[in-house]
Amino acid sequence: MLIIMQQGSTDEQCDAVEEQIRRMGYAPLPGPGENRTAICITGNKGPVESALLNQMAGVLECIPVTKPYKLVSREVHPDDTVVRIGSVAVGGEAPTFIAGPCSVETEARTLEVARRVRAAGAHIFRAGAYKPHTSPYSFQGLGEEGLHTLQRVKDEIGLPVVSEVTDASLAEKVAEHVDILQIGARNMQNFALLKKLGELKRPVLLKRGISATLEEWLMAAEYLLAEGNPDVILCERGVRTFNNHSRNTLDLNVVPLARQRTHLPVLVDPSHGVGKRDRVRPLARAGLAAGAHGLMMEVHSHPDTAYSDAHQTIDVETFAGIVKDASILSQLEGLFPRAVAAE
Amino acid sequence: MLIIMQQGSTDEQCDAVEEQIRRMGYAPLPGPGENRTAICITGNKGPVESALLNQMAGVLECIPVTKPYKLVSREVHPDDTVVRIGSVAVGGEAPTFIAGPCSVETEARTLEVARRVRAAGAHIFRAGAYKPHTSPYSFQGLGEEGLHTLQRVKDEIGLPVVSEVTDASLAEKVAEHVDILQIGARNMQNFALLKKLGELKRPVLLKRGISATLEEWLMAAEYLLAEGNPDVILCERGVRTFNNHSRNTLDLNVVPLARQRTHLPVLVDPSHGVGKRDRVRPLARAGLAAGAHGLMMEVHSHPDTAYSDAHQTIDVETFAGIVKDASILSQLEGLFPRAVAAE
């Protein structure tokens, strides 16, 4: 149940509603919202009786919520969320392209890649300073040194930057240098990390776990919103199945459904989704065609010498081709209507 | 190993090569081919020594084949196969649309649907006369009566027809009335059926099994080609995974890889692939964008009253929208280059 307060309702009225919710045995959770106040009822197992609440002063309406997630739900927030990072909008009028190497590399190389992907159409730069790796003996990223390189990408190339936070204890340090904090697939249900990034209130890119259901993914996003952080971007990056012909199985079925269920932007990562360089472009096209708000891709000026994920990293020319593809795909009815209108 | 004979090589030269292959302990399989003769060596476990064969009269070259499948492989047949049914080409210059109800229904309704999907852009009509169903108590199709209705679709509406053969014993009867014989997902490894349809030499549409690897799928096609039937169309229709948000998980990763590995046309069936009517169009777009040669879809003039699969059957208007989408998608570089040239 979500209680929507009237515009102009007073703090006292809100407090009274919260008190009444507690009296009913539930926990009130004041929701985010600029122009209106919403109070989410949590802790209920079944439906909540709304008669008492409905007649209280300042209450506009009581919306029953049938899904286990609430704040991420379209039921509660019908309009698309647009996450803004400076002048870049994710979830808005046009597709967003996030591009860059898997890991931060040397300053010179990283700046070169950033310059080139920017010229080719990228809106946001990606590169990992902290890399989660299956083996303790693998390259674990450049760490703090990498963050300083990312800072230079922001300052000198002018691209906003997304980078992964692998543990709650690193969140604040990463947030000093990076615009969007990424939660990787392996950490989608690292609840301590989710809570920490919810509190930090910086834009978060939440990758889908390797075998997460849609509901689990939305619930992970709910952790972030429940802490008061509305700026969450979802990213489908392939799931694990019996298929042995690609690293993961990109699940594009989930894209239109996620867009129905939630107001949050949904990106697709074809690099991890298919895991082979020569198939990234067809799957990038497919991701946009299925309705994604944009793409996140591993791109490098010299893919063969990339520090990590070389096999799935495309070159800048291929990335430029995908940007060109997107302008054709934007003509599809309803895909980016405002983009079409704006042109 | 594949032995390619020179153009103009004589029957005697071919016979001598086959005899030599037998002497080496393998089985020769003369391959299909209009302008040149190819002889496939089967029965070998490891590499075959080609020195003796190479110097025989009439032999052009000896091609080692590194995959377990041979005749379906691009190594052996580098050019795309185009399957022609009258004036309709599958795998050719433009995307192919196969549309119609899940099952053959009454004559009047079936003809009405055929007329309407034809007007909306369908090239081939689909409808099942024999329906494989999980439950023995479910509707099993109209059988022979359905075949006669399909004959009327061909004769009166002028659309070629594809329909499923559920058992080898039905193959000849279905082939009397139907242009393309479909092997359903559950029968992808029904080897008796594969051999029968290989012998019949009628175009075959081979759906991918619900948990078949790419290699198993291509091997099933190899059964058809090994019997001398070159007219095989592949169709991806979703695989079974842990996902519970859709009936199957449409595997678009497989599309560009299948197109690399085999010369056979590859279609996508978004109806079974996602299993929900309101998500068919985005996945249809995605299938084409990933490189499919066309789409197979469940379409009905009154989807809610369809005899079967109503939940995933789209209306004719949605189908017409997808045809329109395809003309936009055809502008993507390399997707349907000849189509673009022809316009």
Added chain:
Amino acid sequence: MLIIMQQGSTDEQCDAVEEQIRRMGYAPLPGPGENRTAICITGNKGPVESALLNQMAGVLECIPVTKPYKLVSREVHPDDTVVRIGSVAVGGEAPTFIAGPCSVETEARTLEVARRVRAAGAHIFRAGAYKPHTSPYSFQGLGEEGLHTLQRVKDEIGLPVVSEVTDASLAEKVAEHVDILQIGARNMQNFALLKKLGELKRPVLLKRGISATLEEWLMAAEYLLAEGNPDVILCERGVRTFNNHSRNTLDLNVVPLARQRTHLPVLVDPSHGVGKRDRVRPLARAGLAAGAHGLMMEVHSHPDTAYSDAHQTIDVETFAGIVKDASILSQLEGLFPRAVAAE
């Protein structure tokens, strides 16, 4: 809905009930049963109103069935089915062991293996005369020659024999020489084959499909029972998952649940289930411990030279060890209570 007739009810009474069912718009299916007659109502989508039927002459009771399968259900047939082949009982007082090579080999070798597995404790001999193989170029079995060898195993060694039927057209020929007709995993939903083996009324061993749900498996068995064949043995043989450490993932979770849901015997095939010779014994133990009525295993006197599946074929000594294990496992409470009592 299942209508149970009183003992001693007349044919006329049964006919009247069937006629009434038809009048209600459903299809009556007279069920199997020696001492009492049961009439299954099929064709209903929702619950059936039983008031009219309940009061008819000869009717004992009307049992609503909540599952999509009926005849295989414990609701309809509470007692365990015991499938008897001569003096061998499957599903009865003691575990059953089915052992033998993957394929029928030379007569001498096949008889040798049969003699040795019999001495080691096998109750039934297994070997394939017709082999379904992924590749058209693989060994497809000895066919009819193999059936004659199996006949000699029956006649000279005195073991009943199970062998796979790969197509409906082969069923009668196989049934001439073989006691139990096996439906392989790839054919679990080959409905023409299921109907044919239902009609033949010979014991059938139905393997679970490689990605079949429990419900689909039971529905496949329902096809056999609906044709009037009550002698069906189920066999779990591993399912396909993301796991790459074994050929399949043996699903022992399904064993106790299948035993709750159906009265049919449930075997486990650890050879295909794990796919590696050195792990067959621990999984054989686990299968029995989980409640299977017996085991089906690939056993050979010279496993390394087996015509097929050598990697998962155990030697006779290992098989003998498993038989010994079973007598220890039979002490587990409730596992084989009557077996314990009988000793």
Added chain:
Amino acid sequence: MLIIMQQGSTDEQCDAVEEQIRRMGYAPLPGPGENRTAICITGNKGPVESALLNQMAGVLECIPVTKPYKLVSREVHPDDTVVRIGSVAVGGEAPTFIAGPCSVETEARTLEVARRVRAAGAHIFRAGAYKPHTSPYSFQGLGEEGLHTLQRVKDEIGLPVVSEVTDASLAEKVAEHVDILQIGARNMQNFALLKKLGELKRPVLLKRGISATLEEWLMAAEYLLAEGNPDVILCERGVRTFNNHSRNTLDLNVVPLARQRTHLPVLVDPSHGVGKRDRVRPLARAGLAAGAHGLMMEVHSHPDTAYSDAHQTIDVETFAGIVKDASILSQLEGLFPRAVAAE
């Protein structure tokens, strides 16, 4: 590559070897071992040339390691690791039983359950103070209050205690009160947590991730050992597959293979593995029969009123039955040989 030093080799000799490894461009990692010193070479991508190292003073032998994991491998450590917590041994002569409620509940209830499972044969008590839950609105555990209750279980009931650490920042606090630190399935690749628990050098129970391969699981354990913590217990708890008949699919195929590949003890958790109370006992039996060193189970004196996981929590009587089963299963050849010898 692993360099084994002679018994009696000096610190100077070890230092010289480490220095030489660094000169070769790799990183030396001195390994655990009471009677001998082993130095692991990490950072190599391909094989390491051992000629130089082999002839150095104090070197006994150089063992090439073919797996990506080293310290957890049988190649490097052939003997079984026995993890000792006071008088309890995991991985030793007899099966270990870990039992208790999903979550810590009230002190009175928790102590009651502990007393009863101890009487029924439990060696270690389990209960979560910090609960990772998919929904932010679910019960998240009693936290610090729960730890104090667990301390009372240790002090008053005399059972060692295992409890989950959900984040690296909680590790030290949990370690104050708890004997074995559990890493849950969702955190199997939370590398910050793995490193922290590696450093703490307290016994760790590492659950397999919901879709982790065996290799990924062993690599996660390698993180712990690489930090110098040798006391790691593995626990299979079911994986995610297409199966919808149980919460997870218990993968018993992995048990004998894990025991071949690693020297670490391997437990099975049938509670999560099957997810239904009435199937826990058959799967518990199966887990032991497949070769597990013990079982971890959710057990409660009043299962229906358990704070969480009630549907998969068994009562104390069922648990006592499983302990009885284990003494029968211990008679199986090679399962618990020393246990048998000791009786």
